Amino acid sequence: MDKELVNKIQNNPAYQKLVTTRNGFAWKLSIIMLVVYYTYILLIAFSPATLGAKVSAGAMMTWGIPVGIAIIIFAFVMTGIYVKRANSEFDDLSNQVKAEIEKEMK
Numbered sequence: 319m320d321k322e323l324v325n326k327i328q329n330n331p332a333y334q335k336l337v338t339t340r341n342g343f344a345w346k347l348s349i350i351m352l353v354v355y356y357t358y359i360l361l362i363a364f365s366p367a368t369l370g371a372k373v374s375a376g377a378m379m380t381w382g383i384p385v386g387i388a389i390i391i392f393a394f395v396m397t398g399i400y401v402k403r404a405n406s407e408f409d410d411l412s413n414q415v416k417a418e419i420e421k422e423m424k
């Protein structure tokens with residue numbers, strides 16, 4: 319790819335919107351996931367009795383197991399949210415950039 323084409327793409331307003339929107343959304347989801355995960359880890363480190371408490375009086379399972387499973391499910395949900403937005407809004411913006419660049423190249 320030549321530098322002129324790269325500059326056209328980088329200077330395209332739709333491309334700039336795509337990059338800023340996608341990066342902002344990815345950072346938000348990453349921060350949410352890190353907060354959830356590190357809260358779990360810090361809870362284990364500083365209050366082991368909280369997640370070590372039994373789910374019910376006669377149960378063998380502690381609260382740490384369902385909370386850990388919930389965090390894994392939450393990660394899949396976050397991935398699904400990103401994929402849904404990527405397949406709609408981000409793909410639309412990407413196609414718009416392609417169409418505008420192809421129009422300029424003709």
